[in-house]
Amino acid sequence: MKIYTGIIAIAFLLMGNLAFSQVQQVDSLEIKIGQMIMLGIGKDTEILPDNKILADIQAQKLGGILLYEKNIAKENSVEKLKKLIAILKKDAELPLLVSIDEEGGLVNRLKQKYGFPKTVSAKYLGDTNDIDSTKYYSDIIAHNLLSLGINVNYAPVLDVHNADNPPIGKNERAFSENPQEIIEHARQVISSHRYFNVKTVVKHFPGHGNSRQDSHYNVTDVSNYWKPQEVFPYVKLMYEGNVDAIMTAHIVNDKLDDSKLPATLSKKIMTDYLRGDLGYTGVIFSDDMQMKAIADQFGFEKSIQMAIHAGVDVLMFSNHIPMKGRDMILPQDIIDIVKKMVKDGEISEKRIDESYQRILKFKASL
Secondary structure (H helix, E strand, C coil): CCCCHHHHHHHHHHHCCCCHHHHHHHCCHHHHHHCCEEEECCCCCCCCCCCHHHHHHHCCCCCEEEECHHHCCCCCHHHHHHHHHHHHHHCCCCCCEEEECEEECCEECCCHHHCCCCCCCHHHHHHHCCHHHHHHHHHHHHHHHHHHCCCEECCCECCCCCCCCCCCHHHCCCCCCCHHHHHHHHHHHHHHHHHCCCEEEEEEECCCCCCCCCCCCCCEECCCCCCHHHHHHHHHHHHCCCCCEEEECCEECCCCCCCCCEHHHCHHHHHHHHHHHCCCCCEEECCCCCCHHHHHHHCHHHHHHHHHHHCCCEEEECCCCCECCECCCCHHHHHHHHHHHHHCCCCCHHHHHHHHHHHHHHHHCC
């Protein structure tokens, strides 16, 4: 049966204050769960009519997609990427989140060899410590994303810089050791993106910068290294109204959760601390659920349940990191798991509704 999400979405976007309960009465549980999924599209550099992910977007069973360098064609790169994005967005009745990790420097999908302008790392900008330079490079990135049709960027990094940190410090992804300098440069990155109507997702809460391991590959415990001031940038930018969304860290921090659950799976950190103590009301994105700190330790189904229970709104599956027993994850794989958990009472439908409402609000402001 046709579900008229498009009509509801248009009304919601135009009216802004449409009661979420009205939307809930129309949208099926599958659509609500689907809007909570952010998925990598594999190695595709073009979208054919029989593409499975395209079909799920059209059925409102996928809320967003994640792009990597492998989705950029080697020839006519810019135009082909624009076309790929336009096809995916065209028939999405609820706006499709098209996201990318475009921090600049080493974490940069839109490289010069494909015809895109030069970018620099956050560490370069922090060392230069000139807000005009930060604006210049941030404007370049945000304008590129707008011109391509990308509306979500997983940046800026709010982690503190530590040269010994494998995923952040050694890749020059953090602005500074000083939280105040992080705030100043991150504020400008966010401002540049907002000017070009691109959402930012600050990361990695509650702080990955002082870790000694990489959560892509290992369980990462920051308990002995993390300092409370690592959350200052989040608090300050939230207070200013400068946080569009927050991404979790797959790190263990027993100063915030003595059960030693990774933050992504921790209700104490995501709900009690971030939402309760710090007062955050926006969307929480997970970091990639296929990273080994999560996937190898908790498994596919259990980690989904725990992340939702913790308070995560958008579950990211990159289809970029190999996962035992699974080649390409599709939306229905996740939807079926969550639907069964709702049916079995392991997750409440009220909890799904909470995330769905936050996501609709996030999309309405695009």
